[in-house]
Amino acid sequence: MSESLPPQHQSHQPGSEAAMDPAPDHAPPSTGPRLAGKVALITGGDSGIGRAVALAYAQQGASLALVYLDEHEDAKETQRLVREYGARCLLLPGDITGHDFCTATVQAVIDEYQRLDILVNNAAQQYPQTSIEDISPQQLEHTFRTNVFSMFYMIRAALPFMHAGARIINTASVTAYRGSKHLLDYAATKGAIVAFTRSLAQQLVEKGIHVNAVAPGPIWTPLIPSSFSAEEVEKFGTNVPMGRPGQPDEVAPAYVFLATEGASYMTGQVLHPNGGEIVNS
Numbered sequence: 201m202s203e204s205l206p207p208q209h210q211s212h213q214p215g216s217e218a219a220m221d222p223a224p225d226h227a228p229p230s231t232g233p234r235l236a237g238k239v240a241l242i243t244g245g246d247s248g249i250g251r252a253v254a255l256a257y258a259q260q261g262a263s264l265a266l267v268y269l270d271e272h273e274d275a276k277e278t279q280r281l282v283r284e285y286g287a288r289c290l291l292l293p294g295d296i297t298g299h300d301f302c303t304a305t306v307q308a309v310i311d312e313y314q315r316l317d318i319l320v321n322n323a324a325q326q327y328p329q330t331s332i333e334d335i336s337p338q339q340l341e342h343t344f345r346t347n348v349f350s351m352f353y354m355i356r357a358a359l360p361f362m363h364a365g366a367r368i369i370n371t372a373s374v375t376a377y378r379g380s381k382h383l384l385d386y387a388a389t390k391g392a393i394v395a396f397t398r399s400l401a402q403q404l405v406e407k408g409i410h411v412n413a414v415a416p417g418p419i420w421t422p423l424i425p426s427s428f429s430a431e432e433v434e435k436f437g438t439n440v441p442m443g444r445p446g447q448p449d450e451v452a453p454a455y456v457f458l459a460t461e462g463a464s465y466m467t468g469q470v471l472h473p474n475g476g477e478i479v480n481s
Contacts (some may be wrong), residue, residue, distance in 0.1 A: 233261030234460040239313040241306070243267040243296055243354065244323030246275035248370065248421030252448035253320060253455045254278055260456060265290040265309045267323065273297035274422075288313075296323055297345035302353035306361065314362045318459045321351040326386035326427050340385050347389035351396065352379040364408025367459045372415040372470060377479035379460050390415070394470060401468030410467045414454045417474025418445045441476030 237395065240257050244250040245266030251274070254264050264282055266289065268275045275291050282289040290312050294301045309347055311315055324347045329335050339361055351370060362368075376390035394413060401411035418424075418437035422444075425433050437445025454471040457463055472479060 220389070228343045229461050233459055236261035238317040239260045239309065239315050240318035240320060240459070241265045241267065241309050241316060241358070242322055243322040243350065246271045248423065249416065249419060249448045249451050251278045252452035253285055253322065254282055255285070256456045257459070258282040258285040262318070263288040263313055265292060265312065267292045267296060267305055269293065269295060269296070289458045296350035296354065302350060303357040306357035310361055310401055316358055318367045318369070319358050320369045320455060321352060321354055321427070323350065324371065326383050326423065328382045328427055329384065330382060332384055335385055343385045344389055346356065347386070348392050351393065354419040355400070362409055366409045368400070368409065368411045369455055369458050370413040372413045373396070374415055374417045374472070374474045374477055374479060376415060378477070397470065398468045404468055410463065412458045412463065412466055412468065413470045414451065414458070415470050415472050415474065416446065416451050416475055420447055421444045437475065440474065444475070446473060
């Protein structure tokens, strides 16, 4: 992976590029579809951020496989929209908390497309509670199985089919950085995802596989009205500097960037589309 430079020195600054060996690369990436010929597997791909990422990838020429729980109507609509871009789209419903399902899902993608270039671990659930005493052992385990265990399972299944240049992109959250007193177990999983992303990136860098994450702020997805009261939804996202919740299509470009050659010198990093909230990255 490492490419050492020949020893050289210039006697004055800022220096001369003409004397450099080798010369730096300056050419911009191709202006054509940036994911042409690539295959992307997206968990939680039926709606919200997952749908926006699927459409953005389809626009860039990728073929899609979308994993979702049981939201069949949403998934079929996403599939229809993806196909409008001329892209292929495989739907894979099921529960990602199980190791066997994740293994079978990756195999289904390989059977359909014979390759896997991009894995987006995006699916998550959250259950607000006012106190740690209200978080049952069952809720704690389910939240971690959905949000964290599934990433381990999907990546373990996918790695034998991923080669140098492949991308793994995990969805974290702003709550991993600033916390959330009403989403204690959810925020804990998102913090785990950040550490997992950074650690896995170090493990896979020699294989040329890039591992990064996106940590969205308040984004308007189905998870919001299914998690909070009507009064809380009305105020959702108003506490960030931009004063409003973000839309899924405002987050998707971060996933496109991390999947393309534009991010060829990034691994173990987290992008923060969060409405202007300053966090320690």
